[in-house]
Structures are given as structure tokens and as C-alpha cells.
Amino acid sequence: xxxxxxxxxxxxxxxxxxxxxxxxxxxxxxxxxxxxxxxxxxxxxxxxxxxxxxxxxxxxxxxxxxxxxxxxxxxxxxxxxxxxxxxxxxxxxxxxxxxxxxxxxxxxxxxxxxxxxxxxxxxxxxxxxxxxxxxxxxxxxxxxxxxxxxxxxxxxxxxxxxxxxxxxxxxxxxxxxxxxxxxxxxxxxxxxxxxxxxxxxxxxxxxxxxxxxxxxxxxxxxxxxxxxxxxxxxxxxxxxxxxxxxxxxxxxxxxxxxxxxxxxxxxxxx
Numbered sequence: 001x002x003x004x005x006x007x008x009x010x011x012x013x014x015x016x017x018x019x020x021x022x023x024x025x026x027x028x029x030x031x032x033x034x035x036x037x038x039x040x041x042x043x044x045x046x047x048x049x050x051x052x053x054x055x056x057x058x059x060x061x062x063x064x065x066x067x068x069x070x071x072x073x074x075x076x077x078x079x080x081x082x083x084x085x086x087x088x089x090x091x092x093x094x095x096x097x098x099x100x101x102x103x104x105x106x107x108x109x110x111x112x113x114x115x116x117x118x119x120x121x122x123x124x125x126x127x128x129x130x131x132x133x134x135x136x137x138x139x140x141x142x143x144x145x146x147x148x149x150x151x152x153x154x155x156x157x158x159x160x161x162x163x164x165x166x167x168x169x170x171x172x173x174x175x176x177x178x179x180x181x182x183x184x185x186x187x188x189x190x191x192x193x194x195x196x197x198x199x200x201x202x203x204x205x206x207x208x209x210x211x212x213x214x215x216x217x218x219x220x221x222x223x224x225x226x227x228x229x230x231x232x233x234x235x236x237x238x239x240x241x242x243x244x245x246x247x248x249x250x251x252x253x254x255x256x257x258x259x260x261x262x263x264x265x266x267x268x269x270x
Contacts, residue, residue, distance in 0.1 A: 003047070003068060005258040010071030011251030014041055017074055018244045025232045033118030033193050034230040035079050035184075036237075042075035081184040084117075084231040086223070092156060093129065095119030096228045097212070099220020101178040102195065104209060105135040106144075113138065115179055115207075117228055118193035123147065129162075129176075133192055138177045140209050145174055158221040160212040177209040178219045 018039040028034040046067040055062035086096055097103070102115035114135070121137055124130050129137040129145040136144035140160075147154065148171060151164035160176035181187060186201035199205040213221040 002258045002261065003070060004254055005262075007069065007071035008251045008254030008258065010044065010073065011254070012248055014039075014072050014074055015244045015248040015251065017077075019241070019248070021077060022237055022241050022244060025237050026234070029230055029232045029234060031118075031193065031230050032120050032227050033084070033116060034232065035081050035084075035117070036230070036232045038078050038080055040075040040078065041072050044070045044073050046070060079185050079187070079189070080231065082231050084229045087227045087229050088225060089227055090225045092154065092224055093121045093123060094225055094227050095121060095156065095176070096223045096226040097178070097220045098223050099218075101180055101210070101212065101219040102184075104138045104142075104177045104179050105131055105194070106138055107135050112196070113142070114190070114194040114196060115181070115187065116193050116195065119222075120227055127151075138209070139174045140177045140211055142177070142209055145176065147173055156222060156224040158213045158223065160222050175211050176222060178212045178214075178222075179207040180210055180217060180219055181207065 021037045021039050025036045028036075046069045049066040049068060050063075052065045053060075053063035095103070096119055097117065102117060103119060104113050105116055106113050116131070118131070121129050121131060124134070127147040127149065129147075131137065139145050145162065147162070147164055148166070150166040150168070151171060152166065154162050154164040154173075156162050156176070160174050160178065162173040162176070164171045164173060181197075181201050182203070183201050186198050187195035188198050190196050197205050197207055210217045210219050212219050
């Protein structure tokens with residue numbers, strides 16, 4: 001069979017994957033804290049028809065190898081962790097990290113700690129700071145953040161400290177924990193705007209609970225009353241969609257042409 005046919009099939013599979021990633025990016029264009037993905041390609045091992053010949057000074061020249069490529073494969077599907085635009089909500093529990101770091105949340109004591117950039121938090125009936133899915137927002141000690149019943153109002157500082165107003169004066173809670181990740185692209189997406197730590201994101205797959213706005217740790221400041229929106233650029237996504245569509249069409253044409261050539265070969269004997 002023709003090599004070009006299998007090369008075309010690999011190209012169609014690759015561009016189909018690219019379209020899948022683009023579709024997911026566009027679907028999450030308004031998802032708080034969402035980070036877009038991108039697909040990178042690499043060529044498959046080439047078949048060597050003839051090898052290299054070394055040159056001999058004054059006698060003969062060198063000859064390059066003859067190689068035929070066998071198609072394309074997916075090199076990586078990266079998550080692009082650039083900052084999304086800020087949306088002002090004036091809601092105290094809406095938080096945005098201005099810089100590096102992730103919020104740390106958990107479903108309860110003893111459960112796995114997850115990371116997120118989505119700061120659309122709320123206070124539940126027990127006055128606990130939780131996500132929209134009911135997961136606890138953790139403080140630097142790894143405990144859920146709970147406000148006393150005596151607190152009538154509160155503000156959140158850039159360092160993550162919650163300053164509550166009570167009848168007797170003021171009370172502090174927190175600070176809200178921030179986790180620093182060496183390689184954010186190495187985090188595993190688990191849905192619900194959550195990431196799971198992996199051994200390629202941080203050494204040994206572990207992270208430390210830090211405070212926000214710490215120059216030594218390199219964590220960003222927490223901005224109350226704002227949310228970080230998706231970093232999806234619709235202009236770039238639609239451009240990439242056109243490229244993927246035309247690439248898919250071109251590879252399908254390779255398969256069609258290869259099929260016509262095979263038909264001609266079969267018709268040689270009648």
C-alpha cells in the first residue's frame with residue numbers, strides 16, 4: 001500500500017484532535033479561571049531508503065541519506081497558563097490571584113487537596129468559605145476557613161487575611177492558602193475548574209501552603225471583588241480552527257489521491 005495513504009490518515013487524526021481541543025477552548029470562553037489548551041505536532045520516524053555516504057577529499061563527494069516521512073503524531077497537548085482578564089464584580093468573596101499561585105480547596109478532612117484559579121467563592125449557611133461545588137477553601141494551616149457568628153462584615157486583604165468586623169471590634173481569619181507550582185502545565189485537569197498535583201508539576205508531586213503577596217515565595221496578591229476570566233482568545237481560536245479545517249481537508253485529499261492511484265494500478269491488469 002502507498003505510504004501517503006497512511007500519512008494522510010495520521011494527519012486527519014492529528015487535526016481532529018486539534019479541532020477537539022479548539023472546541024473545548026471555545027466552549028469555555030466564559031469559564032472563570034479556565035486555561036486554554038493547544039496541540040503541538042511532531043513527525044513520525046522516517047523510513048530510510050538509502051544511507052549516508054561519507055566524502056573523501058579529492059576523490060568523491062558525500063551523499064545525503066534518502067528518507068521518506070511516515071506521517072504526523074501528537075507531540076503534546078499543553079495547557080497555557082497565561083493570566084486571564086480581570087472582571088470586577090464588587091463581591092467580597094470573589095477573589096483573583098494577581099500573579100503566580102493557586103487557591104487550595106478540599107472536599108473535607110482527609111481528602112485530597114486540589115488547586116484552582118477560579119475564585120468565585122461563597123459563604124455557606126455554616127459561614128464557611130466554599131467553592132460553588134461546596135469544597136472548602138483552605139487556610140495556610142490546611143483547615144477550612146470559617147467565620148464566627150459574631151462577624152457582621154468582613155474584607156479580604158491582598159495577603160489573604162480576612163478581617164472581620166464584630167460588636168467587640170475586629171477579628172482576623174485565615175490567611176487563605178496559596179500554592180506555588182513550578183510547572184503549571186504539568187497539572188492534571190480533573191474538571192470543575194480543579195487541578196491535581198503531579199510529579200511533573202512540582203518535585204515529588206508535593207506543594208506547600210503559602211501566603212499570598214509574598215515576594216520571597218513569589219506568590220501573587222489576592223484581589224477581592226474581582227474574578228480571573230478565561231484566557232481563551234477567540235480570534236486566535238477561530239484562526240486555528242481554519243488552519244485545522246484546511247489541514248484536515250488537505251490530508252483527506254491525500255487519501256483520495258492515493259486511492260485513485262491504487263485504482264489505476266489495479267486497472268493495469270484487465
